[in-house]
Amino acid sequence: MNLGSDVVITITGIVLVFAILVLLMAIVTLEGKIFDGMNVKKAAAKAAVPKAPEAKPAAPVQQAAPAPVVEEGIPGDVVAAIMAAIHAMGNGKYTLKAVRRSRNGWSKAGVNDTTAPF
Structure with a gap:
């Protein structure tokens, strides 16, 4: 070229x-x-x-939820944060009934990781 x-x-x-x-x-x-x-x-x-004025339905009467059963040693601000997260994620239709400590999940994850089959 x-x-x-x-x-x-x-x-x-x-x-x-x-x-x-x-x-x-x-x-x-x-x-x-x-x-x-x-x-x-x-x-x-x-x-x-x-817009025509709409008749507002009466607000439903909400019963006070019983206080959650909290394991000893868990601070109140942690319980409040958990309750707020549950309320925000569920749009208010879920309530917190109990808060307790769980076992350390990291140790269980380590065991599962090292003993998992190929």
Whole structure:
């Protein structure tokens, strides 16, 4: 091959790559404008519809949950943190009944790791 055809192929490739990049930019920009327009229409439709006052149902009466049984030696702030985590993860439908220390899980994990079959 001669040098002239190599240069033409290289320039053609570069021009083609940049042309496709510009085309992709135009497509993404157009999609953005379309979706922005759809969001504006949805927001305008929500704002235009007046909401009728809804009758609020009476709040359910919640019974006080009994205090959890806590093993001696566990600080109150740890119990409070556990209760808060359970409440947050379960959206309030779970309660803490007991808190007790467990065996050291790291020693059991080490035994399982070293005695596991291949």
